[in-house]
Amino acid sequence: MSTFERYLTLWVALCIVVGVALGHAFPAVFQLIGALEVAKVNLPVAVLIWLMIIPMLLKIDFAALREVGQHWRGIGVTLFINWAIKPFSMALLGWFFIGWLFRPLLPETQIDSYIAGLILLAAAPCTAMVFVWSNLTKGEPHFTLSQVALNDAIMIVAFAPIVALLLGLSAITVPWDTLVLSVALYIVIPVVVAQVIRRALLARGSADPLDRLLARLGPLSLVALLATLILLFGFQGEQIIAQPGVIALLAVPILIQVYLNSGLAYLLNRWSGEKHCVAGPSALIGASNFFELAVAAAISLFGFHSGAALATVVGVLIEVPVMLTIVWIVNRSKGWYEASPRVAR
Numbered sequence: 001m002s003t004f005e006r007y008l009t010l011w012v013a014l015c016i017v018v019g020v021a022l023g024h025a026f027p028a029v030f031q032l033i034g035a036l037e038v039a040k041v042n043l044p045v046a047v048l049i050w051l052m053i054i055p056m057l058l059k060i061d062f063a064a065l066r067e068v069g070q071h072w073r074g075i076g077v078t079l080f081i082n083w084a085i086k087p088f089s090m091a092l093l094g095w096f097f098i099g100w101l102f103r104p105l106l107p108e109t110q111i112d113s114y115i116a117g118l119i120l121l122a123a124a125p126c127t128a129m130v131f132v133w134s135n136l137t138k139g140e141p142h143f144t145l146s147q148v149a150l151n152d153a154i155m156i157v158a159f160a161p162i163v164a165l166l167l168g169l170s171a172i173t174v175p176w177d178t179l180v181l182s183v184a185l186y187i188v189i190p191v192v193v194a195q196v197i198r199r200a201l202l203a204r205g206s207a208d209p210l211d212r213l214l215a216r217l218g219p220l221s222l223v224a225l226l227a228t229l230i231l232l233f234g235f236q237g238e239q240i241i242a243q244p245g246v247i248a249l250l251a252v253p254i255l256i257q258v259y260l261n262s263g264l265a266y267l268l269n270r271w272s273g274e275k276h277c278v279a280g281p282s283a284l285i286g287a288s289n290f291f292e293l294a295v296a297a298a299i300s301l302f303g304f305h306s307g308a309a310l311a312t313v314v315g316v317l318i319e320v321p322v323m324l325t326i327v328w329i330v331n332r333s334k335g336w337y338e339a340s341p342r343v344a345r
Contacts, residue, residue: 008222008320015226016317019233020241030234034304041185041300045231049186049296051224055217056127056292057152057194058210064146065153071143074278077268078147081286082125083158086261090122091115091166093253102249110307112172117311118253119166120297124159125151126288129323130281133288136327137280144281151285156187163297175301182300186293225316228295232313235304250314255322262287262326266337273342280330288323291315 023030036043068075094115103111127148134144160183164174201210265286269279294312302308337343 009317011222011226012229012313012317015229016233019230020237022230023234023237030231033231034235041181042304045228045296045299046185048224048228048231049292050190051217052221052228052292053127053186053190054194054197055214055221057190058198058214058217059131060127060149060152060194061145061198062149062153062195064142064149067142067146068150071140071146071274071278073272073274074143074269074282075147075150077265077272077274078282078285079150079154080268081261081265081282082151083154083162085264086125086257086286087119087123087162087166089260090118090253090257091170093257094118095170097253098250102252105243105249106246107243107307112170113302113307114250114311115170116167116172116302117294117298117306117308118250119170120163120301120308121254121289121291121294121312121315122257123163123166124155124290124293125285126290127152129319130285130288133284133323133327134281136324137284137330138277139281139284140275140277143278144285147281147285152191155290156183156191159183159187159293178301179297182297185300186296225292229313229316232295232299232304232309236310236313246310247314247317250311251318254315254318258287258322258326266330266333270337270340270343273340275343276334276337279337280327283330284323284326287326288319289315291319 033044034042098106098114098118099111106114125148130148131144133139134141160179164176164179167174197213198210201213262283266279266283269282274282291312294315295309298306298308298312
């Protein structure tokens with residue numbers, strides 16, 4: 001894990017300050033950027049999101065799908081958590097905390113939008129950072145790769161229906177055309193582009209060209225993320241200054257959801273008898289979110305000024321420190337985990 005990645009939370013916090021300051025100093029510039037739209041897609045943000053997502057997808061080898069049967073228990077547990085538990089548990093937590101418990105402390109006009117952002121955040125599992133988390137837990141690399149490849153394939157067809165269902169249950173109008181366009185722009189096309197580039201580079205007979213490209217694009221991906229956050233907070237500045245506690249309140253359901261789902265995945269793997277080197281990455285994949293996609297979809301569906309966009313950014317803010325605590329728990333509990341007579345060694 002690079003120094004830049006390790007301190008991602010610090011960089012995100014700095015982007016909040018810079019974005020809010022620039023938004024107040026140059027409001028006309030941000031309004032101009034916000035107006036650069038085609039079919040509800042903001043062009044500058046679309047470019048930045050592509051710069052974020054494509055380098056991550058270049059790491060994914062869909063040929064690894066052939067290996068999903070080797071760790072079928074871990075795969076089954078992770079799929080169950082990612083697609084049957086996580087989006088719905090986040091919706092329930094959003095309805096309870098944001099829609100009811102914290103409602104008097106939040107701007108009434110943004111309540112539904114905050115809940116929508118939380119749903120978007122949980123509706124897609126993380127693609128790239130899980131490789132870092134898996135490595136820190138000495139996770140089985142073939143399991144991690146095959147699980148991520150499978151999740152990406154499922155995401156292409158499942159993200160839009162799950163989001164639409166949960167937004168509909170929240171009585172939020174679903175703009176289907178924008179939702180489908182977001183899936184095409186931020187999932188389908190990047191996956192296709194990344195796989196074409198990957199195969200073209202590997203066709204040269206060595207992984208070196210791909211590794212060199214990833215080394216160059218990795219920092220660019222994080223810079224694009226931070227630039228997107230500056231734009232978001234440039235538009236969100238007034239709301240944050242008026243109610244700085246909003247970020248803390250939005251973090252509550254996100255934190256509960258992350259620890260709940262990672263813990264459930266870890267325990268289910270132990271109960272099923274899966275190896276610790278699979279249970280660790282399974283718990284981390286089950287807990288983490290594809291926040292780049294969530295940010296892009298929130299902006300497309302609800303706009304820069306929306307509570308949905310702010311809610312997804314809170315997920316970015318707490319991602320690294322929270323996931324590092326889960327890595328610590330997984331590593332420290334290895335002895336307890338393997339003490340179960342069910343667990344294979």
